[in-house]
Amino acid sequence: MERPRNPEHGDYASTIALQVGKKAGVAPRELAAALAEELGRRPGIKSVEIAGPGFLNIRLDAAAAGALARDIVLAGSAYGKTDRLTGERINLEFVSANPTGPVHIGGVRWAAVGDALSRLLRTAGAEVGTEYYFNDAGSQIDRFARSLLAAAKGEPAPEDGYGGGYISEIAANVVKIEPGVLQTDDPQEIFRQKGVDLMFAEIKQSLTDFGVHFDTYFNEKDLHDRGELQEALDRLREQGHIFENDGATWLRTTEFGDDKDRVLRKSDGDWTYFAADCAYYLDKRKRGFDRVVIMLGADHHGYIGRMKAMSACFGDDPGKNLEILIGQLVSLVRDGEPVRMSKRAGTVVTLEDFVEALGVDATRYALARYSSDSPIDIDIDLWTSASRENPVYYVQYVAARTFNVAINARDKGVTRGEPDDFKPELLSHEKENDLLKALNEYPGVVARAAEQRAPHHVARYLEEVSGAYHRFYDKCLVSPKGDDPITETHRARLWLNDATRTVIANGLSLLGVSAPERM
Incomplete structure (x- = not known):
């Protein structure tokens, strides 16, 4: 079933007769005729036409189509939830x-x-645990500690160290906490411990301010302290994929398509990063x-x-048990030129820089609006403009407009009334009808976005719904003009208006973006 692009082809179209006719031993057009006859008997079906070699074009009667508005309003935040996953x-x-x-x-x-993906997966029925892997072991932490120590002494950063104003800030805070x-x-060890704690606390606060919360913050150091690297090595050895060479311990990943075998433990006894990954x-x-x-x-x-390959070495099915998503580069642009320098970090643009330039809602929407495997340029001028060219403004404007339409309707005496009094045939x-069709697509969009790991489908869908609502708003009055009487059509349209706000709010929530009542 799909929505035909040409409305003259009906509300829905199906090619099922073409797809299964031959398998069923029936000519597609003959099967289409049988299906059309059966569908025509169903409540809510206005007509079923057969086109070409066996296409089915289906039209709903107005009452069946309009009933969706009531269903959406009554479902509220549950509208769009599925059990797909x-x-x-x-x-x-x-x-x-x-x-x-x-x-x-x-x-x-x-x-x-x-x-956004975690919200989508949960809405589609999956049990999701979100996790942040905290790399608090290894050489990069050593370089970080040396950089803090150098800053505290007023010395230049080490050649392989970290620069930026934040290093001086954290070093000063460590000295404040530990004056001597x-x-x-061993001052470097103290800078290592305290500095990592301070830096990670700042990272967590930045993410919290951005509306992102993790179920688990997992420390790499815990893997070492609990002996889990050795446990992983033992498990892989039991599976028969470990070998020794040049004093080092290797995992034979080439057996499962890797371009080379991987070292787990070096000849000096140190573990590799890959061992921690395992x-x-x-x-x-x-x-x-x-x-x-x-x-x-x-x-x-x-x-x-x-x-x-590592997943396969453990005896898992990589296609089922492991999934790796790669995100492409992002550039922040102003006046047509990339914004390259951070106020604090020096050489990179940070989360705080992004939010300061765009705000939380615009940043989240802008980044979720594009397929993550595509590079994107985020234009500050566009995403901060109060215009329909700004996608987040365009969608949030509908959220606010639907709210205010309902308030104005109430002030004029228009109410939805009881659900049983709703007359969907008046829509x-x-x-x-175009708006109802768009609203009806929401559960399917959510399910597909979750399965395809593609939150951008939700954003693009919300923009389509916003366009359909604006066209409805221009042609269909929810409140009477002047002293005109209130009719059942006004009440029915208020259901549709409120259904639109429900869908817009639900969709924006999946992206972690607010649905404002006023703009």
Whole structure:
């Protein structure tokens, strides 16, 4: 079933007779005729026409189509929820920026898209655990600690260290917390511990202010402390995929399509980052998640092959148990030129920079509006403008307009009345029908967006609904003019108006964007 682009072809069209006629041993047009006869007997079906070799064009009567408005209003926030993914336990990891600096522009994209995706998956019935992997072990933390120590001493950052104003801020805060830190035997270790805590607290607060909350913050260090890397190694050895070479311990990932085998433990006894990846994946699976979804930046394409192979080495089905999503680059643009410098981070644009430029709603909508596998330029001038060219303004304007239409209707004495008194057959105007068709698509859009991991489908859909509502608003009065009497048509249209606000609010909520009552 699909909505035909040409309204002359009806409300719905189906090619099922063409698809299954031959398999059923029946000529497609003959099967279409039988289906049309049966469908024609069903309540709510106005007509069924056969076109060409067996297309079915179906029209609903006005009452059947209009009844949707009441159904949506009564369902409220539940409208659009499905059981498509019921029974799936999904671990969704996103952002996972190292605690060596603020969340940068790539992480901002994953914060918006990942949070929207978690909402979508839950709306489609899945049990979802959102997770932030906190890399608090390894050489990058050592470089971070050395950079803080240098800043505290008033020295230049180490050659391989981190720069930016935030380093000086955190170093000063560590000294404030531990006044005698520079006189201790191991000041770098103190800067390491306190600095990481302060940086990560700042990251968490930035994400919270952005409306993103994680169910679990998982520390890499815990994997080491609990012996989970050794446990993963032992499990892989039991599976028969471990071998020793040049004093190092390797995982034979080439057996499952990787371009080379991977070292888990180096000859000096140190674990590799990949060993921690293996242990972390196993930890998620032990916690009962059927599917592990990991959202990574554009520079991680090479990561996919080794992770899929690792999943197979554990005896899992990579196509079922592991899913890796790659997000492409984002640029923030002003006056046609990229914004390259952050006030605090120096060389990158951060989450705070993004929100300061656009606001939370516009940032979240802008980043979720595009397929994550496409590079995008976010134009500050466009996304802060109060115009219909600004997609988030266009949609939020409808949210506000539907609210105010309802208020104005109430002030003029127009109420919806009881659900049983609703007369859906009065919603027979062409623009009413177009809006009803658009609203009817919402549950399907949500289900597809969840299954395809594509929140941008929701944003684009909301823009289509907004256009349909504006055309309805221009042609169909919800409140009477002047002293004209209130009619049942006005009441029916108020149901449709309120149904539109419900859908717009539900869709914006999936994107983590507000549905304002006033603009």
